[in-house]
Amino acid sequence: MTTTEAGARHGYHHQKDEHLKRLRRIEGQIRGLQRMVEEDTYCIDVLTQVSASTKALQSFALQLLEEHLRHCVADAALKGGGEIDAKVDEATKAIGRLLRT
Numbered sequence: 001m002t003t004t005e006a007g008a009r010h011g012y013h014h015q016k017d018e019h020l021k022r023l024r025r026i027e028g029q030i031r032g033l034q035r036m037v038e039e040d041t042y043c044i045d046v047l048t049q050v051s052a053s054t055k056a057l058q059s060f061a062l063q064l065l066e067e068h069l070r071h072c073v074a075d076a077a078l079k080g081g082g083e084i085d086a087k088v089d090e091a092t093k094a095i096g097r098l099l100r101t
Contacts, residue, residue, distance in 0.1 A: 011067035011068045011069075011071025012067045012068075012071075015063075015067065019060070019063075019064070022056075022060055025056070026056045026057060026060065029049065029052065032049060033046065033049050033053065061098055062098075065091070065098070068091060069091060072087055073087045073088060
């Protein structure tokens with residue numbers, strides 16, 4: 001995991017409130033899944049909700065990745081030097097992790 005310099009802002013900073021709202025909705029979906037299992041809901045209905053929750057997390061991840069590319073990677077490109085290679089490598093590895101899920 002990489003850290004940033006003190007006081008540096010992440011690419012998602014301007015969307016932070018929206019991201020938190022979105023994550024709370026996803027959290028609610030997961031709690032809904034727990035409730036469905038507790039109530040012995042039909043398997044296919046639970047699986048449908050699992051799929052919706054998974055898609056919501058994937059969508060969130062893609063938005064965060066886009067913000068990282070637009071902010072962090074673009075900023076590194078403007079600064080020049082070896083930092084751009086590190087940021088592109090970091091983004092490539094993140095994309096690889098997303099594709100494995």
